[in-house]
Amino acid sequence: MNRTIGYFFRQQDLAGDEHIVLFHNGSVLLREDKIFWPVSMLQHLNLRSHHSLLVGRFQNRNCMAFALLDDHVASLNAVKKTPRQLLLERGLDDFGLIGQSNQLLNWLQSHRFCGHCGNKTVPHDSERTLVCPACRLHFYPRINPCVIVLVCREDKLLLARHNKASSPYFSCLAGFMEAGETPEETVAREVREEVGIEVENIRYIKSQSWPFPSQLMLGFFADYKSGEIEVDGKEIAEAHWYERDSLPLSPAAGISVAGQLIELFLQ
């Protein structure tokens, strides 16, 4: 049960009691409504090392993630759902595992070659790392930090609708950190760029892994300092100050750090 298996393994190394999560083109394959597949149902697939890895321990068993090819999927009676769909339907149950698997498979498949010299990478012997045999560069799973901020002005909060035609939600402002920035500097810059106001008293509240495909969301509160709302028109379609009893449609606290920040403010 507790025998050792590497991060990168061959199909024949599996003991048979592993939890297996299957992906195809970024979607999760479900067995009816179950996320785990038994090894016995996959023995005919002949999976390749660049498409599978050990994610970690879950419910006392090793959990493996496999990215399947088109031919594999045809032989399984599976239902496909994106990680985002699963998050909306099931909340955060199992989402840590699904998200981590999705993130790691993405990394595995997008680092098959060295970005420096172009040679094929190989798995490290003992770490979850891909190595270039020619120049010895190591490629670790990449995490992209982002800030997300709820701006408060006395008893009002600033919520914005992002410029994706499909999104009806009003949410916090967010953006990727740039090289050389502290998270607090990113908060001030993003708010200035997206809605044209200055903030102060920027304070960290909480974080969330957001594996679409590899963000780490760092959640902040900030207080209004000066300026009038003027949206950039590119990322943000509209933004307004809202009283606590007249909030627009906004994200749920059970799903995202944005929803949790709004809930914390209301409390």
Ligand SMILES: [Zn+2]
């Ligand atoms: Zn190289």
